[in-house]
Amino acid sequence: MSHYAPILLVFLMASAIPAVVWYLSRLIRPNLPNAIKCSSYECGITTTTEAREKLSIRYYLVAVMFLVFDVETVFLMPWAIQMKELALFGLVEIGVFLFLLLLGYGYIWSKGALDWE
Amino acid sequence: MEQSLAVIGSHLFLVFGLLALGGAATMVFARSAVHSVVGFLFCMLALASCYLCLGAEFLATAQILVYAGGIVVLFLFVVMIVELSKYKEQTRFQLHTPWAVGLVVAGAAAFIAVFWQTYFSPSAPQALTLDPTLAQGLDVANQNAQAISRGLYADFLLPFEILSVILLVALVGAVVLAKAERT
Amino acid sequence: MPFAQQLWQAMLRDLPLISGPLTLFFAATIMLWPGDLLLPSNKKHIWAPITLGVLAVSAALVANTANGSGFSSMFQVDGFTRGFQLLCTAAAFITVVLSQPQLNALQEQTVEYYALILFSLGGMQLLVGATDLVSVYFSVELMALCIYILVAYLRTQERSIEAGVKYFLLGAFSSGILLYGISLLFAAGGGVTTNLLQLNQKLALATHNNSLLVFAGVLMVLVGFAFKVAAVPFHMWSPDAYEGAPTPITAYLSMAPKAAALAAFLRVFGTGLASVHSDWSAPLGFIAAASMILGNVAALRQQSIKRMLAYSSIAHVGYMLLGVLSKDPLGGARAVWLYLLTYLLMQSGAFAVIIHLQGTGEGERLDDFRGLARRRPMLAFAMMVFMLSLAGIPPLLGFFSKFYLFMLAIQQGQYLLTTIALLTSAVAATYYLGVVNLMYFKEPTGVQLPRLGTALALTVGCTCGLVLVGTCFGPWLLDWAQTITWF
Numbered sequence: 001m002s003h004y005a006p007i008l009l010v011f012l013m014a015s016a017i018p019a020v021v022w023y024l025s026r027l028i029r030p031n032l033p034n035a036i037k038c039s040s041y042e043c044g045i046t047t048t049t050e051a052r053e054k055l056s057i058r059y060y061l062v063a064v065m066f067l068v069f070d071v072e073t074v075f076l077m078p079w080a081i082q083m084k085e086l087a088l089f090g091l092v093e094i095g096v097f098l099f100l101l102l103l104g105y106g107y108i109w110s111k112g113a114l115d116w117e
Numbered sequence: 118m119e120q121s122l123a124v125i126g127s128h129l130f131l132v133f134g135l136l137a138l139g140g141a142a143t144m145v146f147a148r149s150a151v152h153s154v155v156g157f158l159f160c161m162l163a164l165a166s167c168y169l170c171l172g173a174e175f176l177a178t179a180q181i182l183v184y185a186g187g188i189v190v191l192f193l194f195v196v197m198i199v200e201l202s203k204y205k206e207q208t209r210f211q212l213h214t215p216w217a218v219g220l221v222v223a224g225a226a227a228f229i230a231v232f233w234q235t236y237f238s239p240s241a242p243q244a245l246t247l248d249p250t251l252a253q254g255l256d257v258a259n260q261n262a263q264a265i266s267r268g269l270y271a272d273f274l275l276p277f278e279i280l281s282v283i284l285l286v287a288l289v290g291a292v293v294l295a296k297a298e299r300t
Numbered sequence: 301m302p303f304a305q306q307l308w309q310a311m312l313r314d315l316p317l318i319s320g321p322l323t324l325f326f327a328a329t330i331m332l333w334p335g336d337l338l339l340p341s342n343k344k345h346i347w348a349p350i351t352l353g354v355l356a357v358s359a360a361l362v363a364n365t366a367n368g369s370g371f372s373s374m375f376q377v378d379g380f381t382r383g384f385q386l387l388c389t390a391a392a393f394i395t396v397v398l399s400q401p402q403l404n405a406l407q408e409q410t411v412e413y414y415a416l417i418l419f420s421l422g423g424m425q426l427l428v429g430a431t432d433l434v435s436v437y438f439s440v441e442l443m444a445l446c447i448y449i450l451v452a453y454l455r456t457q458e459r460s461i462e463a464g465v466k467y468f469l470l471g472a473f474s475s476g477i478l479l480y481g482i483s484l485l486f487a488a489g490g491g492v493t494t495n496l497l498q499l500n501q502k503l504a505l506a507t508h509n510n511s512l513l514v515f516a517g518v519l520m521v522l523v524g525f526a527f528k529v530a531a532v533p534f535h536m537w538s539p540d541a542y543e544g545a546p547t548p549i550t551a552y553l554s555m556a557p558k559a560a561a562l563a564a565f566l567r568v569f570g571t572g573l574a575s576v577h578s579d580w581s582a583p584l585g586f587i588a589a590a591s592m593i594l595g596n597v598a599a600l601r602q603q604s605i606k607r608m609l610a611y612s613s614i615a616h617v618g619y620m621l622l623g624v625l626s627k628d629p630l631g632g633a634r635a636v637w638l639y640l641l642t643y644l645l646m647q648s649g650a651f652a653v654i655i656h657l658q659g660t661g662e663g664e665r666l667d668d669f670r671g672l673a674r675r676r677p678m679l680a681f682a683m684m685v686f687m688l689s690l691a692g693i694p695p696l697l698g699f700f701s702k703f704y705l706f707m708l709a710i711q712q713g714q715y716l717l718t719t720i721a722l723l724t725s726a727v728a729a730t731y732y733l734g735v736v737n738l739m740y741f742k743e744p745t746g747v748q749l750p751r752l753g754t755a756l757a758l759t760v761g762c763t764c765g766l767v768l769v770g771t772c773f774g775p776w777l778l779d780w781a782q783t784i785t786w787f
Contacts, residue, residue, distance in 0.1 A: 075269075
């Protein structure tokens with residue numbers, strides 16, 4: 001556990017700095033609000049509608065594919081830790097795992113799921 | 118030094134646990150869907166810290182990669198895809214609120230009773246350990262990532278390969294249900 | 301010997317045990333890619349015969365697998381495994397045959413449909429042989445995930461999507477409960493094993509402290525499985541999923557996953573939790589009784605034949621839970637296997653008739669069966685046989701297996717539950733005979749029906765013949781059931 005102490009320290013310092021800076025700036029700055037200052041900070045033309053509108057299902061498809069390969073990556077890590085001990089056995093095992101998903105990748109590619117139509 | 122760190126560690130678990138509860142509460146009670154997702158993200162990060170406090174490094178990493186990374190992205194996509202403003206004023210789901218609250222309270226009470234009896238009855242509980250035979254020649258307490266990897270790749274070979282098929286099916290399902298036209 | 305070499309040899313030794321599911325996974329993956337890429341788009345209908353071939357190969361491999369246990373005692377092949385694996389494979393075979401009219405009519409002949417059936421069957425074949433809570437959970441998930449997608453397969457139909465979403469949400473929720481129950485049992489057993497036989501010994505020695513933990517774990521695992529087999533009060537998804545799914549998938553849903561989940565139910569509770577039988581016998585008895593009563597009573601009021609069969613399948617699960625409750629798990633497993641075998645024949649026949657009627661835009665509502673006897677006497681006769689058999693009227697096959705199951709329950713001293721089962725069977729006869737009444741004594745309304753396709757005719761003919769004369773082969777059937785063993 002103790003070797004996490006530095007990380008905790010960095011974490012605390014990293015969260016302290018913005019908090020302190022934000023508080024300091026609040027102390028120093030003049031406080032003169034008006035309508036334009038209070039609107040949300042965006043460049044370009046003024047917003048007319050809310051940003052949350054119906055979006056295409058294609059985004060969802062991309063998200064699911066991302067998630068699947070994300071999970072795949074997670075399982076590579078423990079294999080890498082014990083790669084030497086597991087030797088050929090581990091290589092074959094992870095090979096089957098990766099090969100199945102490689103075929104899956106070929107499948108989504110051939111179905112055009114990677115095209116943005 | 119070691120001892121004080123251990124004390125801090127156990128308190129940190131409590132702190133992160135409370136933060137996780139706060140995140141979960143935000144997720145449930147927030148009026149805006151985006152705030153809910155942020156609450157969820159916060160809850161998942163706090164849970165990962167909890168795992169770290171328990172010394173489960175691999176679980177913590179997987180938690181951040183999969184939940185804080187993947188699942189949150191998925192949730193945000195759903196929030197974007199579904200036109201939520203349409204449902205903002207509807208109250209039909211609130212009809213069941215009293216029932217839901219009652220059920221949650223009853224469930225929580227039941228689980229508190231279960232764990233109370235298990236851990237605070239007169240005789241001491243058995244310690245939970247990783248199966249020592251899983252980790253031949255490893256110091257399980259200090260090298261649990263290695264122990265997990267042996268468990269995962271040596272003893273849990275079959276479930277691991279089933280998992281790869283499950284992931285493949287998830288890909289197929291996404292294409293079947295969400296692809297514009299079938300060819 | 302080095303660590304990795306040991307593992308390597310163990311894997312080579314164990315690999316033949318899963319040759320059946322391996323074939324399915326391999327074939328399905330190759331079909332998806334590059335198979336589908338190489339096949340011209342006007343030849344997609346060829347996937348059906350290829351799938352049937354793969355299923356036949358897998359069945360042959362399954363039937364010839366030698367007994368053994370492997371993969372760190374996670375998977376076991378024995379008579380029980382083989383029996384249920386063959387049952388599920390037969391259900392998948394029939395489903396592919398029944399799918400043809402609808403897929404051709406909707407022009408939905410796609411490789412994914414068949415691949416998903418193969419993947420789900422692979423999951424079932426692994427599930428019925430799983431002897432470890434972890435492998436049980438993973439196999440259940442594989443099976444269920446494929447089925448969610450298949451239920452929502454006709455995504456242009458709103459109710460298909462609705463059914464898929466409902467089934468998926470409730471299924472995911474129940475998986476969570478099951479997983480939490482497994483983790484509690486793991487903790488209560490000292491946190492060293494999830495293997496069913498070892499867990500059984502550990503739980504038998506659980507201290508007084510852990511008794512409540514064991515009970516909570518057992519209860520949650522019970523709830524998880526009750527969801528999977530759609531037993532009351534965890535049946536809510538089933539009528540909607542049955543109604544919304546493409547009809548061949550409804551048939552599949554009522555045969556294969558049910559058989560696989562019941563097999564896992566039998567093995568987990570019969571071998572893994574046998575030492576804490578008193579913890580789960582009362583809740584399971586309640587679930588069984590509630591399923592029989594609610595399933596049969598609710599089926600009385602249905603207007604859609606698919607919903608009616610959904611509720612009736614809930615009731616049938618209630619009967620089969622009597623077998624799970626049995627203090628002699630192996631006897632219960634035999635009775636349940638026999639029941640599922642006959643149920644498979646009756647359901648596939650009945651669904652073949654429904655699918656034929658549906659091809660003409662009918663078959664969904666009970667009223668579509670009005671006067672079927674005048675329009676298509678043979679079809680009406682077959683449907684009558686299936687309905688009477690489902691009701692358990694002697695001397696049909698449905699009566700035989702029901703009798704065997706109830707006899708076992710009486711021998712086990714479950715008088716109250718058996719009485720409820722008998723009374724609700726009488727209620728069930730009302731709505732089954734209602735269909736017969738509609739077919740034979742009401743004026744026909746519909747248009748002239750087209751000829752029955754060869755595949756459907758063959759299915760209806762074979763199943764009807766077997767249901768009619770099956771009881772004559774009773775002694776052989778009983779001998780066959782005796783091969784259901786585990787060690």
